[in-house]
Amino acid sequence: MIMWTDDLSVKNQQIDKEHQQLFQLIDNFYIGIMDNSPRERLEELIIGLVDYTSTHFENEEKHMLLMNYPDLEAHRKLHQHFIEKVKNYHERLISGKLILSIEVTNFLKDWLVNHIKGSDQQYAAFDENR
Numbered sequence: 001m002i003m004w005t006d007d008l009s010v011k012n013q014q015i016d017k018e019h020q021q022l023f024q025l026i027d028n029f030y031i032g033i034m035d036n037s038p039r040e041r042l043e044e045l046i047i048g049l050v051d052y053t054s055t056h057f058e059n060e061e062k063h064m065l066l067m068n069y070p071d072l073e074a075h076r077k078l079h080q081h082f083i084e085k086v087k088n089y090h091e092r093l094i095s096g097k098l099i100l101s102i103e104v105t106n107f108l109k110d111w112l113v114n115h116i117k118g119s120d121q122q123y124a125a126f127d128e129n130r
């Protein structure tokens with residue numbers, strides 16, 4: 001389970017809420033794997049995660065654009081790379097080449113937590129200091 005802690009806040013309520021929702025979706029995914037949910041169910045969960053992540057990234061990129069964040073392009077690339085990676089998991093899952101495991105969930109969780117603590121905190125700091 002991923003716990004939300006204050007140090008993850010980017011000082012924007014909406015975006016904090018979206019990050020919390022992403023944690024929730026990853027948790028659901030984790031629970032799905034632990035419960036041995038059927039592949040169709042896991043597929044649904046991963047599609048939901050891709051969709052919500054894309055929406056979140058779009059919102060976050062708009063937020064960075066509005067504050068004239070200078071590292072927007074580099075940040076956008078990190079987002080794209082992550083989306084590609086998750087889509088790739090999804091493709092491998094439907095073609096039967098991937099058995100979803102705790103490692104996949106751990107990858108998602110670690111990426112997200114590190115991204116929020118690193119890159120997302122950087123625009124939060126920029127916003128606070130401008």
Ligand SMILES: [Fe+2]
Binds near residue numbers: 120
């Ligand atoms: Fe981000």
Ligand SMILES: [Fe+2]
Binds near residue numbers: 056060116120
């Ligand atoms: Fe984010």
